[in-house]
Amino acid sequence: MNxxxxxxxxxxxxxxxxxxxxxxxxxxxxxxxxxxxxxxxxDPALLPSPLATLQAGHAELxxxxxxxxxxxxxxxxxxxxxxxxxxGSAIGILLGRSAMLDQIFNGxxxxxxxxxxxxxxxxxxxxxxxxxxxxxxxxxxxxVPTVAAIVREGTKALDRALFEMxxxxxxxxxxxxxxxxxxxxxxxxxxAARAGLALTWKIVLVVELLGRPNGVGFxxxxxxxxxxxxxxxxxxxxxxxxxxAIEAFLLQPIDRRLGRWRRA
Amino acid sequence: MTGLxxxxxxxxxxxxxxxxxxxxxxLTIARGEFVSLVGPSGTGKTTLLRIIAGLxxxxxxxxxxxxxxxxxxxxxxQEPRLVPWLGLLDNLLLVSGPDxxxxxxxxxxxxxxxxxxxxxxxxLSGGMQRRAALARALLVEPDFLxxxxxxxxxxxxxxxxxxxxxxTYWRQRRTTTLLVTHNLAEAAELSTRILxxxxxxxRIAADCGLPPPSPRSHNDQAVSAVxxxxxxxxxxxxxxxxxQTRGEPGAFSRAG
Numbered sequence: 001m002n003x004x005x006x007x008x009x010x011x012x013x014x015x016x017x018x019x020x021x022x023x024x025x026x027x028x029x030x031x032x033x034x035x036x037x038x039x040x041x042x043d044p045a046l047l048p049s050p051l052a053t054l055q056a057g058h059a060e061l062x063x064x065x066x067x068x069x070x071x072x073x074x075x076x077x078x079x080x081x082x083x084x085x086x087x088g089s090a091i092g093i094l095l096g097r098s099a100m101l102d103q104i105f106n107g108x109x110x111x112x113x114x115x116x117x118x119x120x121x122x123x124x125x126x127x128x129x130x131x132x133x134x135x136x137x138x139x140x141x142x143x144v145p146t147v148a149a150i151v152r153e154g155t156k157a158l159d160r161a162l163f164e165m166x167x168x169x170x171x172x173x174x175x176x177x178x179x180x181x182x183x184x185x186x187x188x189x190x191x192a193a194r195a196g197l198a199l200t201w202k203i204v205l206v207v208e209l210l211g212r213p214n215g216v217g218f219x220x221x222x223x224x225x226x227x228x229x230x231x232x233x234x235x236x237x238x239x240x241x242x243x244x245a246i247e248a249f250l251l252q253p254i255d256r257r258l259g260r261w262r263r264a
Numbered sequence: 265m266t267g268l269x270x271x272x273x274x275x276x277x278x279x280x281x282x283x284x285x286x287x288x289x290x291l292t293i294a295r296g297e298f299v300s301l302v303g304p305s306g307t308g309k310t311t312l313l314r315i316i317a318g319l320x321x322x323x324x325x326x327x328x329x330x331x332x333x334x335x336x337x338x339x340x341x342q343e344p345r346l347v348p349w350l351g352l353l354d355n356l357l358l359v360s361g362p363d364x365x366x367x368x369x370x371x372x373x374x375x376x377x378x379x380x381x382x383x384x385x386x387x388l389s390g391g392m393q394r395r396a397a398l399a400r401a402l403l404v405e406p407d408f409l410x411x412x413x414x415x416x417x418x419x420x421x422x423x424x425x426x427x428x429x430x431x432t433y434w435r436q437r438r439t440t441t442l443l444v445t446h447n448l449a450e451a452a453e454l455s456t457r458i459l460x461x462x463x464x465x466x467r468i469a470a471d472c473g474l475p476p477p478s479p480r481s482h483n484d485q486a487v488s489a490v491x492x493x494x495x496x497x498x499x500x501x502x503x504x505x506x507x508q509t510r511g512e513p514g515a516f517s518r519a520g
Contacts, residue, residue: 161341161343161345162345162347164319164341164345165339165341165345165359166358166359167318167319168317168318168319168337168339169337169338169339169358169359169400169404170336170337171358171359175358179347179350179354179358180347180358183347183349261348261349261384261386
């Protein structure tokens, strides 16, 4: 029997409500687990409770340190992420469109994918000194192969029939890129962006820990020296919160916008 | 407008299909001709179109365009090949550039799609998509127009109106046109010349000119005589696989 449209809408709404409740319950369960573990260990220096972590974060916030260091790290993530997406996408499209280039450079890509991030960081710092350029370069080099590999696979799956159409109608390459290639690559680019964001900020923290005078990574090293686990957790959670906000308020809306035609 | 000369065009498909699709096709299409290519499925009609359009380089033989440089092509593919994330108007402007927006709107109206400028292809029927593809091909004001069964999924009345549109367009501009169709009556109504591809040999089995006037009906006496001849030639050939053409007046396998 067909369900009336209003009933279907109500069903969709109840699924959304259900998902919201599930997420809330999941977050509360994690907090409860953390609180339970902290109570069982009963040593705030080893595992502070959620409340103690919140207090440590609040103190850092009041001193203006938390916002500053999170902002510095976010700026580094943004620059390295943008560079990696730009360079990686260009390489991925080239390799995906040219079988010859793919054969020549596939080995390079495999080496890049398997190069340990730590090695790149150490080498960049050794070659270029403990500078901002070295830090950004290290993160970008680590991320480019991942983006290129994802975009290359997406490019290989592009609709050939549409390229034939643009070929016979002699459509300009710029218009083909903007109106045919990039929209088709949107799912691959979004996948690369998500994987990239998750990877980039983790690498940025290590880069900061190794050789920068500010940022969340630098702060974590400082608090490590003082064995201040509450502050370490506070900074980590603040940064995770920032990344989740980027995902929820930037990446997901873009993803929905780009995929709108599929739902039409 | 431009003409075309094909000399000894041969296309073999490799393993696993391993078959000779076209064998030594010699063909001259003069400027301003409206040529229809008719034959059963699998005779290489679309392959020939793809070779002429520069989409299939695996042939031997020679293709020469008459005129200067590469002509501007307008192509209606067998499937509409509209960009799924662009509205109809944007699909048309993709091939022409934004300066032809008024002409694009007018063409959409001519193919009876006015009011659907912002609709995505997925929101339209197959027939509407085919008409949009036809409007796109006409928008570029081609020197050489190639139509691969452009009216196949349209109902009879709409197909008749689109045939009239094509005929008017051709009479006004004399654009050299190559139409692939299963339908002899359609070919007779529109063309100045009909080529029949044989089903097994990949060769042109018949090449006959059609008399003026144009537009004409397939019931005209002179046309009927040509159709009779062509039906005799195609008698006993396999029926077209496409359900859409079955039962249409003049579908080529309906011999005599």
